[in-house]
Amino acid sequence: GQQLNQSPQSMFIQEGEDVSMNCTSSSIFNTWLWYKQDPGEGPVLLIALYKAGELTSNGRLTAQFGITRKDSFLNISASIPSDVGIYFCAGFYTGTASKLTFGTGTRLQVTL
Amino acid sequence: NAGVMQNPRHLVRRRGQEARLRCSPMKGHSHVYWYRQLPEEGLKFMVYLQKENIIDESGMPKERFSAEFPKEGPSILRIQQVVRGDSAAYFCASSRTSGSETQYFGPGTRLTVL
Numbered sequence: 001g002q003q004l005n006q007s008p009q010s011m012f013i014q015e016g017e018d019v020s021m022n023c024t025s026s027s028i029f030n031t032w033l034w035y036k037q038d039p040g041e042g043p044v045l046l047i048a049l050y051k052a053g054e055l056t057s058n059g060r061l062t063a064q065f066g067i068t069r070k071d072s073f074l075n076i077s078a079s080i081p082s083d084v085g086i087y088f089c090a091g092f093y094t095g096t097a098s099k100l101t102f103g104t105g106t107r108l109q110v111t112l
Numbered sequence: 113n114a115g116v117m118q119n120p121r122h123l124v125r126r127r128g129q130e131a132r133l134r135c136s137p138m139k140g141h142s143h144v145y146w147y148r149q150l151p152e153e154g155l156k157f158m159v160y161l162q163k164e165n166i167i168d169e170s171g172m173p174k175e176r177f178s179a180e181f182p183k184e185g186p187s188i189l190r191i192q193q194v195v196r197g198d199s200a201a202y203f204c205a206s207s208r209t210s211g212s213e214t215q216y217f218g219p220g221t222r223l224t225v226l
Contacts, residue, residue, distance in 0.1 A: 004154075031213045042116075042203050042217035043155065088154055092213035098145065099168060100205075100215060102154035 004089055004103035012109045019076040021106040023089030028069035031092040033100070034061075038085045046087075047074070079110050115139065116218035117186075118204050124224045131191040131198070133221045137206030144187040145215055146172075146179060149201040161187060162210065194225045 004025045013019055023032070031050055035043035047058050049065035049072060056063055062075045072089055089103040117136040125131050137144050142163050147155040157171040161181035172179065176194075181187040191198055201222050205215035 033213060035217075040219075040222075042205075042219050044217070045214070048213065090155075098143070098160050098207070098210065098213075098215075099157035099171065100145075100147075100155075100213065102147075102156065104154050105152075 004091055004101060006087075006089055006103040006106050008106060009104070010107040010109070012111060013079055014111050015079060015081060017079055019079055019083070019108060020073065021087060021108075022071060022073045023091075023103045024071045025091055025101075026070070027093075029091030029093050029101075030069065032063070032065050032072040033090045033092065034063050034072070034074045035088045035090060035102075036085045037088060037105075043088060076108075079108075081110050081112065084108060084110050116204060116206050116216050118202075118218035118221050120221060121219060122222050122224070124226065125194050126226050127195055128193050131194050131223055133189040133191075133202050133204075133223070135187040135189070135204030135206075135218060137187070137204075138208075138216055141206035141208050141216075143207045143210055144181050145205045145207075146187075146189050147203045147205065147217075149203060149220070151200075155203060158189075167210075191223075194223075196225045199223055199225045
């Protein structure tokens with residue numbers, strides 16, 4: 001089945017640094033979502049984007065819905081240790097009977 | 113994880129046994145989705161159910177796997193005659209309305225097949 005490509009696959013950063021990750025698809029979506037998954041837990045929704053070009057913030061997180069509707073970006077500013085985890089993008093298209101298509105994930109590790 | 117309950121959290125089965133995974137959606141939610149996550153991978157859609165109906169099972173293997181969401185009680189994902197390749201984390205999500213991208217996930221059931 002289709003899967004979205006995320007990059008980078010993993011990143012090690014120092015506390016206080018900004019982080020950027022992106023997600024690309026070969027097909028368009030009309031909604032993009034970003035989730036965070038902690039070890040042993042289910043994904044938790046961070047940000048949802050509903051319109052091409054939309055830029056949305058949630059605290060230190062900012063995400064953008066690409067103009068082409070085939071990509072999205074997530075930025076985390078001033079990272080802290082609890083930002084550690086795996087970040088997944090997910091695309092949603094109304095005609096696909098409600099299923100989310102998930103990205104491959106970006107593993108973030110924050111060092112002090 | 114917004115109240116979606118899954119049990120058991122961990123399940124160990126030997127090859128050939130059956131696995132039953134249960135999911136209770138959030139209160140007021142009548143739409144349930146099952147996803148599978150292999151190690152180091154993203155989640156992959158399996159099946160979407162409403163009460164007593166399977167709406168989309170395009171991601172579910174044709175053999176050995178089945179899902180139900182009865183009028184009363186939790187949704188059940190059933191895997192018969194498990195094989196080692198079934199070892200994965202299985203996540204359930206629920207939503208209030210149909211066609212909703214706002215899906216709330218449970219903590220998952222980690223299935224290990226020996």
